[in-house]
Amino acid sequence: MTEDIYTFQVNYSQIKISAEEVMLDMHAGNQHGDEALLTLIQDQLKLVKNLVDLQFGFRLLAPDSINIDKDSIRGDGFTFHCGSIITKQVKQATSLAIFAASVGEKFDVIIKNHFVDADPISGYILDTIGSLLVEKTIDWMEDQIVNVIKKDGWKITNRFSPGYCGWNVNEQQILFSLLPKNFCGISLTETSLMVPIKSVSGITGVGKTVKKKPYFCSLCDMEQCYRRKSILLQKEKINSD
Protein backbone atom coordinates (compact mmCIF):
# COMPACT_ATOMS: atom_id res chain seq x y z
CA MET A 1 0.00 0.00 0.00
CA THR A 2 1.34 3.44 -0.92
CA GLU A 3 0.25 6.92 0.06
CA ASP A 4 -2.14 8.32 -2.52
CA ILE A 5 -5.23 10.47 -3.06
CA TYR A 6 -8.28 9.03 -4.80
CA THR A 7 -11.37 10.92 -6.03
CA PHE A 8 -14.53 9.50 -7.57
CA GLN A 9 -17.63 10.87 -9.24
CA VAL A 10 -20.63 8.67 -8.46
CA ASN A 11 -23.62 8.17 -10.69
CA TYR A 12 -26.91 8.53 -8.79
CA SER A 13 -28.08 5.17 -10.14
CA GLN A 14 -25.20 3.52 -8.24
CA ILE A 15 -26.61 4.74 -4.93
CA LYS A 16 -30.03 3.22 -4.53
CA ILE A 17 -32.48 4.80 -2.12
CA SER A 18 -36.04 3.61 -1.61
CA ALA A 19 -39.00 5.66 -0.43
CA GLU A 20 -39.31 3.28 2.53
CA GLU A 21 -35.73 4.03 3.61
CA VAL A 22 -36.43 7.75 3.48
CA MET A 23 -39.62 7.19 5.47
CA LEU A 24 -37.68 5.24 8.11
CA ASP A 25 -35.01 7.93 8.31
CA MET A 26 -37.70 10.55 8.83
CA HIS A 27 -39.02 8.44 11.73
CA ALA A 28 -42.42 8.70 10.11
CA GLY A 29 -43.53 5.22 11.17
CA ASN A 30 -46.77 3.62 10.15
CA GLN A 31 -48.76 6.66 11.10
CA HIS A 32 -51.61 8.59 9.59
CA GLY A 33 -50.60 10.22 6.35
CA ASP A 34 -48.28 7.37 5.38
CA GLU A 35 -49.66 6.91 1.89
CA ALA A 36 -49.51 10.63 1.20
CA LEU A 37 -46.01 10.80 2.55
CA LEU A 38 -44.78 7.79 0.57
CA THR A 39 -46.12 9.36 -2.64
CA LEU A 40 -44.48 12.69 -1.84
CA ILE A 41 -41.18 10.91 -1.17
CA GLN A 42 -41.45 8.99 -4.45
CA ASP A 43 -42.10 12.27 -6.30
CA GLN A 44 -38.99 13.84 -4.77
CA LEU A 45 -36.86 10.76 -5.47
CA LYS A 46 -37.73 11.13 -9.18
CA LEU A 47 -36.31 14.66 -9.14
CA VAL A 48 -33.16 13.89 -7.20
CA LYS A 49 -31.04 12.57 -10.07
CA ASN A 50 -31.06 16.05 -11.63
CA LEU A 51 -30.02 17.72 -8.40
CA VAL A 52 -27.07 15.68 -7.23
CA ASP A 53 -23.39 15.90 -8.00
CA LEU A 54 -22.14 12.99 -5.91
CA GLN A 55 -18.42 13.06 -5.26
CA PHE A 56 -16.20 11.34 -2.77
CA GLY A 57 -12.51 10.90 -2.23
CA PHE A 58 -9.94 9.75 0.27
CA ARG A 59 -6.29 10.12 1.07
CA LEU A 60 -4.52 6.97 2.17
CA LEU A 61 -1.63 7.77 4.46
CA ALA A 62 1.57 5.76 4.11
CA PRO A 63 1.79 2.49 6.07
CA ASP A 64 3.17 2.78 9.62
CA SER A 65 2.85 6.56 9.45
CA ILE A 66 0.70 7.11 12.55
CA ASN A 67 1.06 6.79 16.31
CA ILE A 68 -2.01 6.29 18.47
CA ASP A 69 -2.05 7.07 22.18
CA LYS A 70 -4.92 7.22 24.69
CA ASP A 71 -6.60 10.33 23.31
CA SER A 72 -4.99 11.21 20.03
CA ILE A 73 -3.72 10.09 16.66
CA ARG A 74 -0.46 11.61 15.47
CA GLY A 75 0.89 11.60 11.94
CA ASP A 76 3.36 13.53 9.85
CA GLY A 77 2.67 17.16 10.83
CA PHE A 78 -0.76 16.65 12.41
CA THR A 79 -2.46 15.49 15.59
CA PHE A 80 -6.11 14.53 15.85
CA HIS A 81 -7.29 15.02 19.45
CA CYS A 82 -10.15 12.66 18.79
CA GLY A 83 -10.56 11.24 22.29
CA SER A 84 -10.45 7.77 23.76
CA ILE A 85 -13.70 6.46 22.26
CA ILE A 86 -12.18 6.68 18.80
CA THR A 87 -8.59 5.79 19.66
CA LYS A 88 -9.80 2.54 21.28
CA GLN A 89 -11.53 1.59 18.04
CA VAL A 90 -8.56 2.33 15.78
CA LYS A 91 -5.69 1.36 18.10
CA GLN A 92 -4.61 -1.55 15.88
CA ALA A 93 -4.48 0.71 12.82
CA THR A 94 -1.13 1.57 11.29
CA SER A 95 -2.48 4.03 8.75
CA LEU A 96 -5.56 6.14 8.07
CA ALA A 97 -7.87 6.87 5.17
CA ILE A 98 -8.98 10.51 5.43
CA PHE A 99 -12.18 10.97 3.47
CA ALA A 100 -14.86 13.42 2.36
CA ALA A 101 -18.04 13.18 0.29
CA SER A 102 -20.70 15.59 -0.88
CA VAL A 103 -23.98 15.61 -2.78
CA GLY A 104 -23.15 19.01 -4.32
CA GLU A 105 -24.30 22.56 -3.77
CA LYS A 106 -27.51 22.47 -5.85
CA PHE A 107 -29.16 20.36 -3.17
CA ASP A 108 -28.77 23.02 -0.45
CA VAL A 109 -30.37 25.66 -2.68
CA ILE A 110 -33.37 23.52 -3.61
CA ILE A 111 -34.06 22.57 0.02
CA LYS A 112 -33.96 26.21 1.07
CA ASN A 113 -36.24 27.23 -1.80
CA HIS A 114 -38.90 24.72 -0.76
CA PHE A 115 -39.10 26.28 2.70
CA VAL A 116 -39.25 29.78 1.21
CA ASP A 117 -41.98 28.65 -1.21
CA ALA A 118 -44.11 27.31 1.66
CA ASP A 119 -43.57 23.67 0.72
CA PRO A 120 -41.81 22.55 3.89
CA ILE A 121 -42.62 18.89 3.52
CA SER A 122 -40.82 18.67 0.15
CA GLY A 123 -37.88 20.54 1.70
CA TYR A 124 -37.79 18.16 4.65
CA ILE A 125 -38.00 15.10 2.41
CA LEU A 126 -35.14 16.38 0.24
CA ASP A 127 -33.11 17.18 3.34
CA THR A 128 -33.54 13.58 4.51
CA ILE A 129 -32.74 12.22 1.04
CA GLY A 130 -29.58 14.37 0.95
CA SER A 131 -28.39 13.01 4.30
CA LEU A 132 -29.09 9.43 3.22
CA LEU A 133 -27.35 9.95 -0.12
CA VAL A 134 -24.17 11.26 1.41
CA GLU A 135 -24.09 8.48 4.01
CA LYS A 136 -24.68 5.86 1.31
CA THR A 137 -21.96 7.44 -0.80
CA ILE A 138 -19.59 6.97 2.13
CA ASP A 139 -20.72 3.33 2.47
CA TRP A 140 -19.85 2.91 -1.20
CA MET A 141 -16.55 4.68 -0.63
CA GLU A 142 -15.61 2.18 2.09
CA ASP A 143 -15.87 -0.56 -0.53
CA GLN A 144 -13.52 1.41 -2.79
CA ILE A 145 -10.98 1.82 0.03
CA VAL A 146 -11.15 -1.93 0.66
CA ASN A 147 -10.64 -2.57 -3.08
CA VAL A 148 -7.47 -0.48 -3.01
CA ILE A 149 -5.95 -2.02 0.12
CA LYS A 150 -7.12 -5.63 0.17
CA LYS A 151 -4.38 -6.90 -2.18
CA ASP A 152 -1.89 -6.14 0.60
CA GLY A 153 -4.05 -7.88 3.20
CA TRP A 154 -5.19 -4.61 4.80
CA LYS A 155 -8.62 -3.95 6.31
CA ILE A 156 -10.55 -0.96 7.67
CA THR A 157 -12.18 0.05 10.95
CA ASN A 158 -15.49 1.87 11.37
CA ARG A 159 -15.45 5.46 10.20
CA PHE A 160 -15.35 8.43 12.56
CA SER A 161 -16.12 12.08 11.96
CA PRO A 162 -15.33 15.30 13.83
CA GLY A 163 -18.40 16.22 15.88
CA TYR A 164 -19.15 12.60 16.86
CA CYS A 165 -17.92 10.19 19.53
CA GLY A 166 -16.34 13.05 21.49
CA TRP A 167 -14.19 14.36 18.63
CA ASN A 168 -14.43 18.16 18.54
CA VAL A 169 -15.90 19.46 15.30
CA ASN A 170 -13.17 22.16 15.26
CA GLU A 171 -10.76 19.48 14.10
CA GLN A 172 -12.40 19.57 10.69
CA GLN A 173 -9.79 22.29 10.10
CA ILE A 174 -6.94 19.80 10.68
CA LEU A 175 -8.67 17.10 8.68
CA PHE A 176 -9.22 19.32 5.63
CA SER A 177 -5.66 20.68 5.86
CA LEU A 178 -4.58 17.13 4.97
CA LEU A 179 -6.68 17.09 1.80
CA PRO A 180 -6.28 19.14 -1.40
CA LYS A 181 -8.07 22.53 -1.41
CA ASN A 182 -11.77 22.36 -2.32
CA PHE A 183 -11.62 18.56 -2.09
CA CYS A 184 -14.84 17.10 -3.62
CA GLY A 185 -16.16 20.65 -3.94
CA ILE A 186 -16.23 21.11 -0.15
CA SER A 187 -15.10 24.23 1.64
CA LEU A 188 -15.00 24.89 5.38
CA THR A 189 -16.35 27.91 7.21
CA GLU A 190 -14.49 29.46 10.15
CA THR A 191 -16.89 27.57 12.41
CA SER A 192 -15.85 24.28 10.77
CA LEU A 193 -19.11 23.85 8.90
CA MET A 194 -18.81 22.07 5.58
CA VAL A 195 -20.33 23.77 2.54
CA PRO A 196 -22.29 22.22 0.81
CA ILE A 197 -24.10 21.24 4.01
CA LYS A 198 -24.87 17.75 2.72
CA SER A 199 -21.26 16.65 3.05
CA VAL A 200 -19.47 14.18 5.31
CA SER A 201 -15.83 13.91 6.28
CA GLY A 202 -13.83 11.71 8.61
CA ILE A 203 -11.24 9.03 9.08
CA THR A 204 -11.10 5.27 8.85
CA GLY A 205 -8.38 3.25 10.52
CA VAL A 206 -6.40 0.99 8.18
CA GLY A 207 -4.31 -2.01 9.18
CA LYS A 208 -3.81 -5.74 8.90
CA THR A 209 -5.44 -6.62 12.22
CA VAL A 210 -8.22 -4.02 12.48
CA LYS A 211 -11.94 -4.88 12.57
CA LYS A 212 -15.13 -3.14 11.58
CA LYS A 213 -17.86 -3.47 14.20
CA PRO A 214 -21.55 -3.69 13.36
CA TYR A 215 -22.79 -1.27 16.05
CA PHE A 216 -20.72 1.03 18.21
CA CYS A 217 -22.97 3.81 19.55
CA SER A 218 -22.93 2.14 22.96
CA LEU A 219 -19.26 3.14 23.25
CA CYS A 220 -20.07 6.84 23.11
CA ASP A 221 -21.79 8.97 25.74
CA MET A 222 -23.15 11.77 23.53
CA GLU A 223 -26.84 11.74 24.47
CA GLN A 224 -27.79 14.39 21.91
CA CYS A 225 -26.09 12.66 18.97
CA TYR A 226 -28.55 12.53 16.06
CA ARG A 227 -26.94 9.35 14.73
CA ARG A 228 -27.57 7.57 18.05
CA LYS A 229 -31.19 8.83 18.09
CA SER A 230 -31.63 7.67 14.52
CA ILE A 231 -30.30 4.16 15.21
CA LEU A 232 -32.39 3.79 18.37
CA LEU A 233 -35.54 4.96 16.59
CA GLN A 234 -34.93 2.55 13.76
CA LYS A 235 -34.49 -0.28 16.27
CA GLU A 236 -37.74 0.73 18.01
CA LYS A 237 -39.51 0.77 14.67
CA ILE A 238 -38.20 -2.67 13.72
CA ASN A 239 -39.28 -4.03 17.12
CA SER A 240 -42.77 -2.53 16.82
CA ASP A 241 -43.40 -3.81 13.25
Added chain:
Amino acid sequence: MEEILSRLAICVERGKSDKASPFPPDMKDMDGAAELTQQLLQAGVSPDEILKKALMVGMNNIGEKFGRGEAYIPQLLIAAKAMNAAMVYLKPYFDKGEATHRGTVILGTVTGDLHDIGKNIVRMVLEGDGWKVIDLGTSVTTEKFLSSLQENPKAIVGMSALLTTTMVNMEKSVKTIKEQHPDIRIYIGGAPVTQGFSDKIGADGYFPDPHKFAKHLEKMLS
Protein backbone atom coordinates in the same frame (compact mmCIF):
# COMPACT_ATOMS: atom_id res chain seq x y z
CA MET B 1 -70.68 27.79 9.93
CA GLU B 2 -69.55 25.67 12.87
CA GLU B 3 -69.62 22.62 10.62
CA ILE B 4 -67.36 24.25 8.02
CA LEU B 5 -65.00 25.49 10.72
CA SER B 6 -64.81 21.98 12.06
CA ARG B 7 -64.16 20.53 8.58
CA LEU B 8 -61.42 23.12 8.05
CA ALA B 9 -59.76 22.08 11.30
CA ILE B 10 -59.79 18.46 10.11
CA CYS B 11 -58.33 19.47 6.72
CA VAL B 12 -55.42 21.18 8.47
CA GLU B 13 -54.85 18.33 10.91
CA ARG B 14 -54.85 15.75 8.12
CA GLY B 15 -53.04 17.86 5.53
CA LYS B 16 -55.80 18.30 2.95
CA SER B 17 -54.54 21.48 1.27
CA ASP B 18 -57.10 21.84 -1.50
CA LYS B 19 -59.68 19.95 -3.50
CA ALA B 20 -57.11 18.82 -6.10
CA SER B 21 -54.94 17.20 -3.44
CA PRO B 22 -55.38 13.40 -3.64
CA PHE B 23 -54.47 13.04 0.04
CA PRO B 24 -55.61 11.80 2.40
CA PRO B 25 -57.32 9.20 0.14
CA ASP B 26 -60.52 9.12 2.21
CA MET B 27 -60.93 12.88 1.56
CA LYS B 28 -60.33 12.69 -2.20
CA ASP B 29 -62.38 15.21 -4.23
CA MET B 30 -63.56 16.94 -1.07
CA ASP B 31 -62.98 20.63 -0.50
CA GLY B 32 -59.69 21.30 1.23
CA ALA B 33 -58.30 24.04 3.47
CA ALA B 34 -58.12 26.57 0.61
CA GLU B 35 -61.75 26.16 -0.54
CA LEU B 36 -63.23 26.02 2.96
CA THR B 37 -61.37 29.18 4.00
CA GLN B 38 -62.73 31.02 0.95
CA GLN B 39 -66.27 29.80 1.74
CA LEU B 40 -66.00 31.00 5.34
CA LEU B 41 -64.71 34.42 4.30
CA GLN B 42 -67.48 34.77 1.71
CA ALA B 43 -70.02 33.88 4.40
CA GLY B 44 -68.70 36.74 6.52
CA VAL B 45 -66.77 34.77 9.13
CA SER B 46 -63.94 36.92 10.43
CA PRO B 47 -60.33 35.96 9.70
CA ASP B 48 -59.68 35.90 13.46
CA GLU B 49 -62.44 33.35 13.97
CA ILE B 50 -61.18 31.21 11.09
CA LEU B 51 -57.69 31.30 12.54
CA LYS B 52 -58.69 30.57 16.12
CA LYS B 53 -61.60 28.18 15.64
CA ALA B 54 -60.28 26.16 12.73
CA LEU B 55 -56.65 26.57 11.68
CA MET B 56 -55.18 26.72 15.17
CA VAL B 57 -57.44 23.87 16.30
CA GLY B 58 -56.17 21.68 13.44
CA MET B 59 -52.54 22.55 14.11
CA ASN B 60 -53.03 22.02 17.82
CA ASN B 61 -54.58 18.58 17.24
CA ILE B 62 -51.66 17.39 15.11
CA GLY B 63 -49.28 19.00 17.62
CA GLU B 64 -50.89 17.05 20.46
CA LYS B 65 -50.47 13.83 18.48
CA PHE B 66 -46.83 14.78 17.92
CA GLY B 67 -46.42 15.32 21.66
CA ARG B 68 -47.87 11.86 22.35
CA GLY B 69 -45.60 10.21 19.76
CA GLU B 70 -48.55 9.45 17.46
CA ALA B 71 -47.37 11.79 14.70
CA TYR B 72 -43.95 12.86 13.49
CA ILE B 73 -42.34 15.89 11.88
CA PRO B 74 -43.52 14.96 8.35
CA GLN B 75 -47.13 14.93 9.54
CA LEU B 76 -46.59 18.29 11.25
CA LEU B 77 -45.24 19.70 7.99
CA ILE B 78 -48.05 18.22 5.89
CA ALA B 79 -50.48 19.97 8.26
CA ALA B 80 -48.42 23.17 8.02
CA LYS B 81 -48.69 23.01 4.23
CA ALA B 82 -52.50 22.82 4.49
CA MET B 83 -52.42 25.68 6.98
CA ASN B 84 -50.38 27.73 4.49
CA ALA B 85 -52.94 26.99 1.77
CA ALA B 86 -55.58 28.61 4.01
CA MET B 87 -53.34 31.46 5.17
CA VAL B 88 -52.93 32.69 1.58
CA TYR B 89 -56.56 33.93 1.84
CA LEU B 90 -56.17 35.36 5.36
CA LYS B 91 -52.87 37.14 4.80
CA PRO B 92 -54.42 40.30 3.25
CA TYR B 93 -56.52 40.76 6.42
CA PHE B 94 -53.43 40.42 8.66
CA ASP B 95 -51.54 42.86 6.42
CA LYS B 96 -54.36 45.41 6.77
CA GLY B 97 -54.52 44.88 10.53
CA GLU B 98 -58.04 43.45 10.36
CA ALA B 99 -56.84 40.27 12.02
CA THR B 100 -54.22 39.89 14.73
CA HIS B 101 -51.50 37.43 15.62
CA ARG B 102 -50.87 36.10 19.11
CA GLY B 103 -47.57 37.93 19.14
CA THR B 104 -44.28 38.14 17.28
CA VAL B 105 -41.37 35.72 17.38
CA ILE B 106 -38.02 36.58 15.83
CA LEU B 107 -36.19 33.44 14.71
CA GLY B 108 -32.65 32.96 13.46
CA THR B 109 -29.78 30.49 13.24
CA VAL B 110 -26.82 32.01 15.06
CA THR B 111 -23.68 33.50 13.54
CA GLY B 112 -21.49 31.03 11.70
CA ASP B 113 -24.19 28.37 11.32
CA LEU B 114 -25.96 27.71 8.03
CA HIS B 115 -28.29 24.92 9.17
CA ASP B 116 -31.90 25.96 9.04
CA ILE B 117 -34.17 22.93 8.71
CA GLY B 118 -34.94 22.85 12.45
CA LYS B 119 -35.50 26.60 12.56
CA ASN B 120 -37.76 26.41 9.50
CA ILE B 121 -39.87 23.68 11.12
CA VAL B 122 -40.24 25.82 14.25
CA ARG B 123 -41.33 28.71 12.04
CA MET B 124 -44.03 26.61 10.34
CA VAL B 125 -45.37 25.31 13.64
CA LEU B 126 -45.46 28.75 15.27
CA GLU B 127 -47.15 30.31 12.25
CA GLY B 128 -49.67 27.51 12.40
CA ASP B 129 -50.22 28.37 16.02
CA GLY B 130 -51.14 31.96 15.21
CA TRP B 131 -47.80 33.71 15.76
CA LYS B 132 -46.23 36.25 13.44
CA VAL B 133 -42.75 34.96 12.74
CA ILE B 134 -39.91 37.13 11.53
CA ASP B 135 -37.38 34.71 10.12
CA LEU B 136 -33.95 36.32 9.96
CA GLY B 137 -32.45 33.27 8.23
CA THR B 138 -29.05 31.72 8.90
CA SER B 139 -25.78 33.05 10.33
CA VAL B 140 -27.65 35.85 12.06
CA THR B 141 -25.44 38.36 13.86
CA THR B 142 -26.29 39.84 17.25
CA GLU B 143 -26.71 43.20 15.53
CA LYS B 144 -29.33 41.75 13.21
CA PHE B 145 -31.30 40.34 16.17
CA LEU B 146 -31.04 43.74 17.90
CA SER B 147 -32.14 45.61 14.80
CA SER B 148 -35.19 43.37 14.42
CA LEU B 149 -35.98 43.87 18.12
CA GLN B 150 -35.90 47.63 17.61
CA GLU B 151 -38.64 47.26 15.00
CA ASN B 152 -40.54 44.69 17.10
CA PRO B 153 -39.86 45.66 20.72
CA LYS B 154 -42.32 43.18 22.24
CA ALA B 155 -41.11 40.19 20.27
CA ILE B 156 -39.82 36.91 21.65
CA VAL B 157 -36.49 35.66 20.28
CA GLY B 158 -35.70 32.10 19.21
CA MET B 159 -32.14 31.07 18.31
CA SER B 160 -30.92 27.81 16.87
CA ALA B 161 -27.53 26.15 16.31
CA LEU B 162 -26.53 22.71 15.08
CA LEU B 163 -22.83 22.71 15.83
CA THR B 164 -20.87 22.83 19.05
CA THR B 165 -18.68 25.44 17.38
CA THR B 166 -21.62 27.75 16.70
CA MET B 167 -23.67 27.19 19.86
CA VAL B 168 -21.04 29.25 21.68
CA ASN B 169 -22.12 32.22 19.56
CA MET B 170 -25.53 31.96 21.23
CA GLU B 171 -23.91 32.97 24.50
CA LYS B 172 -22.59 36.22 23.00
CA SER B 173 -25.91 37.04 21.34
CA VAL B 174 -28.00 36.22 24.44
CA LYS B 175 -25.70 38.26 26.69
CA THR B 176 -25.72 41.34 24.45
CA ILE B 177 -29.48 41.23 23.84
CA LYS B 178 -30.22 40.77 27.55
CA GLU B 179 -27.93 43.70 28.42
CA GLN B 180 -29.89 46.00 26.14
CA HIS B 181 -33.34 44.41 26.54
CA PRO B 182 -33.47 42.63 29.91
CA ASP B 183 -37.20 41.91 29.57
CA ILE B 184 -36.97 40.21 26.20
CA ARG B 185 -37.45 36.46 26.41
CA ILE B 186 -34.91 34.39 24.49
CA TYR B 187 -35.31 30.67 23.80
CA ILE B 188 -32.79 28.34 22.22
CA GLY B 189 -32.85 25.06 20.32
CA GLY B 190 -30.74 22.75 18.17
CA ALA B 191 -29.11 19.33 18.35
CA PRO B 192 -26.16 20.11 20.68
CA VAL B 193 -28.14 22.45 22.97
CA THR B 194 -29.48 21.43 26.39
CA GLN B 195 -31.42 23.03 29.24
CA GLY B 196 -28.13 23.14 31.18
CA PHE B 197 -26.54 25.18 28.38
CA SER B 198 -29.57 27.47 28.31
CA ASP B 199 -29.22 28.08 32.07
CA LYS B 200 -25.49 28.67 31.71
CA ILE B 201 -25.81 31.35 29.03
CA GLY B 202 -28.77 33.11 30.62
CA ALA B 203 -31.41 32.19 28.04
CA ASP B 204 -35.00 31.73 29.17
CA GLY B 205 -35.28 28.12 28.12
CA TYR B 206 -34.53 25.28 25.74
CA PHE B 207 -37.07 23.17 23.89
CA PRO B 208 -36.26 19.90 22.16
CA ASP B 209 -39.12 20.15 19.67
CA PRO B 210 -41.29 22.85 18.08
CA HIS B 211 -44.51 21.69 19.66
CA LYS B 212 -43.14 22.02 23.22
CA PHE B 213 -41.93 25.53 22.35
CA ALA B 214 -45.35 26.49 20.94
CA LYS B 215 -47.07 25.08 24.03
CA HIS B 216 -44.77 27.08 26.30
CA LEU B 217 -45.48 30.30 24.40
CA GLU B 218 -49.20 29.61 24.62
CA LYS B 219 -48.93 29.12 28.39
CA MET B 220 -47.04 32.42 28.67
CA LEU B 221 -50.02 34.24 27.17
CA SER B 222 -52.59 32.72 29.50
